[in-house]
Amino acid sequence: MDTPICDFIKEYEAKGTSRLHMPGHKGVPFLGCENRDITEICGADELYEAEGIIAASEKNANALFGFGRTIYGTEGSSQCIRTMLFLALQERKNRTERPVILAARNAHKAFLYSCALLDVDVEWLFPEGAKSLCACPITAEQVAEGLKKSSAFAVYITAPDYLGGSPDIKGIAVACRAAGVPLLVDNAHGAYLKFLHPSKHPLDLGAAMSCDSAHKTLPVLTGGAYLHLSAEWAERVGRQAKKAMELFGSTSPSYLILQSLDLCNRYLAEGYREKLQWTIGQIGHLRGQLKKQGWTVMMDSDPLKLTIFTGEKGYRGREVAEVLRAHEVECEFADLDAVVLMATPENTERDFQRIEKALERLPQKEKIEPSQMPQILPKQKMRIREAIFGRWEEISCEEAVGRICASPCVSCPPAIPIAASGEEITAELLPLFRAYGIEKIEVVKE
Ligand SMILES: Cc1ncc(COP(=O)(O)O)c(C=O)c1O
Known part of the structure; x- marks a missing residue:
């Protein structure tokens, strides 16, 4: 070519x-x-x-x-x-009517900025029993139902998610x-x-x-x-x-x-498909080895991601990320419950061996329950565009309770809003802000 x-x-x-x-x-x-x-x-x-x-x-x-x-x-x-x-x-x-889009809630902040620029309203789709900020396993039935009730001009989903x-x-x-x-x-x-x-x-x-x-x-x-x-x-x-x-x-x-x-x-x-298969094979092998070591590994993730849930083995995701760092491996993302590694054919066998070696050294500790930090859907009090483009001030999360979110509240990665622009900040959201290291947020100036 x-x-x-x-x-x-x-x-x-x-x-x-x-x-x-x-x-x-x-x-x-x-x-x-x-x-x-x-x-x-x-x-x-x-x-x-x-x-x-x-x-x-x-x-x-x-x-x-x-x-x-x-x-x-x-x-x-x-x-x-x-x-x-x-x-x-x-x-x-x-x-x-005003334009409305039906969107799965685990959207990246770039989506909210797009809605602000184009002055689009969002109707959020939430999965049954949401368990995490990053995943949003909505069903086709939910989308069909949502579309029946809404005049949405499009449906927006994130796949694969973080x-x-x-x-x-x-x-x-x-x-x-x-x-x-x-x-x-x-x-x-x-x-x-x-x-x-x-x-x-x-x-x-x-x-x-x-x-x-x-x-x-x-x-x-x-x-x-x-x-x-x-x-x-x-x-x-x-x-x-x-x-x-x-x-x-x-x-x-x-x-x-x-x-x-x-x-x-x-x-x-020129030969990419073969290289890709090799890498997927390496990741598959590593998943198997990590399972043998007692790690809980997501088996149905997209094939180039290695997502490890760390609680069963007694660790926080961020602790495991530190251990990997000490072994010269930098992950893509870690939170309380998981660590996510992304590989491509440009990674070598040495990279995969380092991960295996680093994790096999970690002894089993007392199990930690998953943080169970499901997304919460706050009440929309103002249009996204109005909230983002209006005047705002930065205050602590605690002070922000009862105020309206201006810029989406995210930690990056995964840059998924915990509260989206225009939504009311409630006390229920505080543990989520803490879990993602968010101390201050921008709220609409009164
Ligand atoms: C799910 C998702 N969507 C969109 C983006 C934005 O992509 P880009 O950085 O290529 O603009 C990111 C960035 O991390 C992302 O993770």
Whole structure:
């Protein structure tokens, strides 16, 4: 597979042209990568009006993923989430009432910011007996029920979630189709799912659009992302999609990230599926070993995640993260109950051995009960946009009881709101804030 963006920049670099254009480093190596960092010069195409090398590279990505349309983003899934919402909003049937979206509560804060920017209201979907902040196993029936009662223009879910779990995307997609609304999936953690046998990518399971952070699970520089549109949605909004991305992006997209996305096409086309299977095998083996050591491991997480619930063995998730750190292993996320490790084919056997060795040394201690910190749904007292864009002040969580949340209250990761903008802070939320190390929150100024 060719790499038109990388090839153009290599040639430009080789010519030694005097750079009387931006960026100001002029290709001089300060960090080391500046020689390959250009801007939209003659021949370099334009990300949001692509007709040349960027269009050719996106065509390669489109061929690899095989959906209706695949568009590059250089500002993460965050930019793609705003775009998905914007496109779905443009197509909504009901234009007389305020726009409402039905969303699973474990949404990333980027979703709330998108709702604020687009002035969209949210009706939250909560699972029965919610047990954790990160997981939100809503059912297709719940979505169908929710859609019957609501005039929502779209349904929004996060899959895979931060622990690697996923609701029944196929069933939810069927419910959405029956109600005539698009299913939008935050697939930030699942760009690689397309390359499993069979594909578990949300668009292959019936979603209308998804955002994939290429940088989270593929060898792409931070910021690299895909916006995928199904064939139907490419037909409906494909022409506006680039303009919509531009609305939410910088006019100076990074060519380093574009080269990285470009090169990733070749990587995916040449032996990636085999490498992925090797890594999944390694993680599967490690899961087995850890189970033998007495750890509770999530067996049905997305295959590149290793999620360990640590209480049975007598540890807090964050304690285990410290132990791993002491053995030169840095995890993705840890809270009171779990530690989450994310691997890709770029990890080596040594990495997996370090995890096994670090954890086998830990003796069994007295079991710790799970913190049982389910999400709580506070009362919505103000519109999201009003709460985020209004005047606010930062106060302690205790003082905030009875006040209205301005910016979403999150710890990052997982950046999932404990209280969302516009909701009333109640005393019930205090243990959750404490568990996630949140001491101060921004509330609407009275
Ligand atoms: C579930 C989820 N969605 C969206 C995002 C935002 O993605 P990005 O950092 O690519 O903008 C993140 C980032 O961590 C995430 O975890």
